[in-house]
Amino acid sequence: MSPIGALFVRELRLATRVGGGALMGALFFLIVVTVYPFGVGPDLNLLARIGPAILWIGALLATLLSLDRLFQADRDDGTLDLILMGEEPLELVVLVKCAAHWVATGLPLVLISPLLALFMNMEPIAIGSTMLTLAVGTPALTFIGAIGAGLTVTLRRGGLLLAILVLPLTVPILIFGVAAANAPVLQPAPFLTPFLLLSALTLFSAVIGPIAAAAALRFTSD
Amino acid sequence: MALIDYANPTRFLGLVEKLLPWLGALAALLIAVGLGLVFGIAPDDYQQGATVKIMFIHVPAAWLSMFGYSIMAASSLGTLIWRHPLADVSAKAAAPVGAAFTFVCLVTGSLWGKPMWGTWWEWDARLTSVLVLFIMYLGLIALWQTLEDPIKAGRAAAVLTLVGIVNIPIIKFSVDWWNTLHQPASVFRLGGPTIHPSMLWPLLVTALGFTVLFVTLHLMAMRNEILRRRIRTLRMLQASAVAG
Amino acid sequence: MTRKQRRLTMIGTAGAVLALAAGLIFWALSDSVAFFNSPSDVMAKRLPPEQRIRLGGLVKEGSVVRGEGTTVRFEITDKAVSIPVTYTGILPDLFREGQGVVAEGRMTGEGSFRADHVLAKHDENYMPKEVADSLKAQGHWQGDKGAGAPK
Numbered sequence: 001m002s003p004i005g006a007l008f009v010r011e012l013r014l015a016t017r018v019g020g021g022a023l024m025g026a027l028f029f030l031i032v033v034t035v036y037p038f039g040v041g042p043d044l045n046l047l048a049r050i051g052p053a054i055l056w057i058g059a060l061l062a063t064l065l066s067l068d069r070l071f072q073a074d075r076d077d078g079t080l081d082l083i084l085m086g087e088e089p090l091e092l093v094v095l096v097k098c099a100a101h102w103v104a105t106g107l108p109l110v111l112i113s114p115l116l117a118l119f120m121n122m123e124p125i126a127i128g129s130t131m132l133t134l135a136v137g138t139p140a141l142t143f144i145g146a147i148g149a150g151l152t153v154t155l156r157r158g159g160l161l162l163a164i165l166v167l168p169l170t171v172p173i174l175i176f177g178v179a180a181a182n183a184p185v186l187q188p189a190p191f192l193t194p195f196l197l198l199s200a201l202t203l204f205s206a207v208i209g210p211i212a213a214a215a216a217l218r219f220t221s222d
Numbered sequence: 223m224a225l226i227d228y229a230n231p232t233r234f235l236g237l238v239e240k241l242l243p244w245l246g247a248l249a250a251l252l253i254a255v256g257l258g259l260v261f262g263i264a265p266d267d268y269q270q271g272a273t274v275k276i277m278f279i280h281v282p283a284a285w286l287s288m289f290g291y292s293i294m295a296a297s298s299l300g301t302l303i304w305r306h307p308l309a310d311v312s313a314k315a316a317a318p319v320g321a322a323f324t325f326v327c328l329v330t331g332s333l334w335g336k337p338m339w340g341t342w343w344e345w346d347a348r349l350t351s352v353l354v355l356f357i358m359y360l361g362l363i364a365l366w367q368t369l370e371d372p373i374k375a376g377r378a379a380a381v382l383t384l385v386g387i388v389n390i391p392i393i394k395f396s397v398d399w400w401n402t403l404h405q406p407a408s409v410f411r412l413g414g415p416t417i418h419p420s421m422l423w424p425l426l427v428t429a430l431g432f433t434v435l436f437v438t439l440h441l442m443a444m445r446n447e448i449l450r451r452r453i454r455t456l457r458m459l460q461a462s463a464v465a466g
Numbered sequence: 467m468t469r470k471q472r473r474l475t476m477i478g479t480a481g482a483v484l485a486l487a488a489g490l491i492f493w494a495l496s497d498s499v500a501f502f503n504s505p506s507d508v509m510a511k512r513l514p515p516e517q518r519i520r521l522g523g524l525v526k527e528g529s530v531v532r533g534e535g536t537t538v539r540f541e542i543t544d545k546a547v548s549i550p551v552t553y554t555g556i557l558p559d560l561f562r563e564g565q566g567v568v569a570e571g572r573m574t575g576e577g578s579f580r581a582d583h584v585l586a587k588h589d590e591n592y593m594p595k596e597v598a599d600s601l602k603a604q605g606h607w608q609g610d611k612g613a614g615a616p617k
Binding site: 170216 | 361
């Protein structure tokens with residue numbers, strides 16, 4: 001197996017074993033979404049209208065909160081130093097780690113979103129569009145979040161700072177993601193335009209995220 | 223004199239001490255003349271009436287909020303590529319000043335928006351992107367506050383600053399790319415300004431005054447940061463002397 | 467693969483991904499993301515009454531009628547279609563005939579619009595009143611025409 005393939009498998013195994021915390025993100029997502037009806041009241045029409053936005057914000061928070069361990073566990077046990085000194089380009093390693101992280105924590109969010117959408121009383125077409133936009137958009141959140149994870153890797157409790165640094169950068173993703181998810185319900189709004197922009201943002205962040213995160217890891221390492 | 227000559231902090235501090243009184247006086251003079259022109263000479267707008275006076279504060283503050291971020295981005299390149307020792311001092315010093323001007327821009331815009339548009343705040347592309355800029359300034363300041371080692375903090379902030387630079391063209395062109403509530407550019411646009419000269423000149427004088435004020439504050443903050451780092455080094459030396 | 471080849475492959479892939487992203491953006495920009503809908507859009511789409519929208523355009527000349535209290539009726543036009551609007555509340559200073567406005571609210575059944583919020587859109591022109599008057603007198607007046615009109 002190539003080193004990159006081996007790294008991907010290792011990351012997945014680490015994330016899914018006991019103590020890896022892969023499903024914590026999905027659980028957090030479930031809790032956040034469940035809390036909304038208590039806040040806004042059990043108005044099913046209102047929930048159906050703001051449902052896509054709730055799911056998107058829940059996915060955003062769940063992704064960001066799961067990211068602070070992206071490089072920290074490797075730093076704690078010394079793997080990060082090996083990776084930094086290793087043969088493989090650091091950008092590629094970060095990309096693979098992000099991909100594995102998304103499969104372990106982002107994909108479950110996408111998969112349980114239809115179930116949560118039913119709690120929100122959303123229409124079938126809105127459920128479909130929300131799931132599709134989450135599938136396309138959450139990788140961008142992981143890639144951009146990786147920059148924050150790289151910047152805060154040396155901090156003991158970097159989770160909150162990571163969210164503060166990364167949230168402003170995720171605003172466009174949220175805007176276009178929710179716009180596309182809402183489009184089938186709000187008839188005059190076009191679906192394709194925000195969806196294309198969302199896809200473009202994901203591709204951009206797939207390049208910018210690993211490069212910036214690798215730079216952050218290099219510059220802040222001892 | 224090349225920029226590299228001022229890599230020596232002592233030489234830089236000497237230059238700053240010489241420049242600061244002049245810059246401060248120039249800023250005060252320009253702003254005084256500018257405000258005099260604004261309230262004495264500049265006429266009321268045909269539609270906005272006297273509310274147009276807010277524009278003379280709002281527009282320079284908006285320019286400088288982006289100018290401040292551009293200084294930080296240029297300094298970040300200096301930190302990461304050329305490793306100029308004063309680059310991260312410059313970036314760190316520009317952040318609070320830039321954040322303050324962004325705050326002034328948001329507040330004055332809000333005060334103008336209530337009577338003119340009929341709302342304090344609207345989530346259109348221009349307003350949202352400037353708010354994002356403000357939050358990014360605060361996030362960068364938080365990053366500097368959290369990382370203890372100034373060298374590491376400077377590099378981390380430089381990476382984040384360069385990623386955040388995408389927001390600057392979005393702010394500038396948001397009014398052209400989207401149907402925003404905010405009006406399009408009046409001064410820096412193809413085909414010349416759409417502000418009558420009787421208002422344009424006071425605006426330019428005020429803007430120049432604010433820019434000099436920005437530079438003055440930036441240099442003062444840089445001086446303070448250099449001194450702060452010296453104190454930190456002295457304390458560490460002292461502590462290690464006691465320990466040893 | 468040697469180190470150099472691998473680096474070139476990585477740079478090439480990154481460039482291709484960025485180019486693809488740029489392509490998607492240009493494709494998307496052919497359909498503009500609007501802060502508001504123009505009257506023509508609204509009429510063409512035939513919206514359901516419960517749907518909240520923003521209707522943007524110019525206040526039609528001579529259409530403003532003040533009703534009892536603070537109720538105002540006017541028409542929003544984009545020079546092709548105009549839609550009657552009713553609004554109760556305080557209008558912004560810049561609201562006047564020929565000026566660009568954005569109204570938030572819902573369509574009623576009879577093809578009129580009930581606004582619960584009216585925003586005035588300002589244009590990029592700043593000039594003293596005397597200059598505006600003399601421009602109007604000389605027939606060079608071009609203001610107002612673009613303000614708020616959808617591009």
